[in-house]
Amino acid sequence: MTVALSEEVRRVVTSGRLAHLVTLDPDGSPQVSLVWVGLDGDHIVSGHMGEWRKVQNLRRDPRVALSIEADGRDERGLDHYLVVRGRAEVVEGGAAPLLQRLAHVYLGPDLVFPPVSGPTLGCVVRITAERVGGVGPWAH
Amino acid sequence: MTVALSEEVRRVVTSGRLAHLVTLDPDGSPQVSLVWVGLDGDHIVSGHMGEWRKVQNLRRDPRVALSIEADGRDERGLDHYLVVRGRAEVVEGGAAPLLQRLAHVYLGPDLVFPPVSGPTLGCVVRITAERVGGVGPWAH
Numbered sequence: 001m002t003v004a005l006s007e008e009v010r011r012v013v014t015s016g017r018l019a020h021l022v023t024l025d026p027d028g029s030p031q032v033s034l035v036w037v038g039l040d041g042d043h044i045v046s047g048h049m050g051e052w053r054k055v056q057n058l059r060r061d062p063r064v065a066l067s068i069e070a071d072g073r074d075e076r077g078l079d080h081y082l083v084v085r086g087r088a089e090v091v092e093g094g095a096a097p098l099l100q101r102l103a104h105v106y107l108g109p110d111l112v113f114p115p116v117s118g119p120t121l122g123c124v125v126r127i128t129a130e131r132v133g134g135v136g137p138w139a140h
Numbered sequence: 141m142t143v144a145l146s147e148e149v150r151r152v153v154t155s156g157r158l159a160h161l162v163t164l165d166p167d168g169s170p171q172v173s174l175v176w177v178g179l180d181g182d183h184i185v186s187g188h189m190g191e192w193r194k195v196q197n198l199r200r201d202p203r204v205a206l207s208i209e210a211d212g213r214d215e216r217g218l219d220h221y222l223v224v225r226g227r228a229e230v231v232e233g234g235a236a237p238l239l240q241r242l243a244h245v246y247l248g249p250d251l252v253f254p255p256v257s258g259p260t261l262g263c264v265v266r267i268t269a270e271r272v273g274g275v276g277p278w279a280h
Contacts, residue, residue: 020160022170030162030205065170081174
């Protein structure tokens with residue numbers, strides 16, 4: 001079931017904190033890497049210049065999870081964090097312009113990334129959220 | 141294959157940064173929560189006062205991954221992070237003293253956590269590393 005992303009969730013996704021992205025290897029074991037993320041409408045998106053393991057994994061099994069550390073603590077003193085679980089679609093092309101947009105968030109307003117550009121390079125991972133959790137106002 | 145934890149890896153594990161712990165749900169999809177971690181010899185350990193989903197998952201399927209953000213950046217400007225993949229053993233009891241030890245790292249030197257104590261409460265998740273990766277001097 002698709003869930004809409006609340007304003008609080010959208011704020012964490014666009015906060016410039018790295019997302020810990022989990023995919024599933026062919027043997028079903030969890031594979032993790034840290035990625036830049038942004039929003040494209042109601043989807044969480046990341047850009048990938050190469051056919052990395054995580055991209056290969058998502059083409060085979062779209063189940064995905066990501067977690068992002070957030071500001072604030074709950075009443076027990078535990079740090080807020082966001083977990084989104086859902087399904088990913090791999091869309092061909094579009095990695096360079098997305099990474100350039102995200103570089104402004106993650107690296108700074110003047111930075112150019114990736115070094116090679118072109119609209120058809122790489123791919124975009126587009127995540128549809130099915131569950132939102134963690135610790136914070138978005139967790140119920 | 142078990143891998144020994146280098147000094148650089150041990151420093152990240154004990155840095156007081158949260159670990160993003162990934163387990164596998166019964167349907168094989170990834171489940172993530174953020175936990176405090178420490179070292180017990182060559183194992184990475186976390187304490188759990190309740191029979192949470194992650195603990196239930198690890199009793200059924202010991203495959204686990206964790207990622208931790210670290211200080212420093214590589215030559216591309218990308219932040220360092222550690223990923224450890226391995227197998228977890230759930231050891232009964234010992235959660236309260238471990239959480240109390242880790243509370244000094246994560247919350248502060250004077251803090252008491254958990255509020256309820258006793259040596260037989262909860263469980264300890266003890267992780268044996270099989271692969272170490274991410275971005276940083278520990279990734280090859």
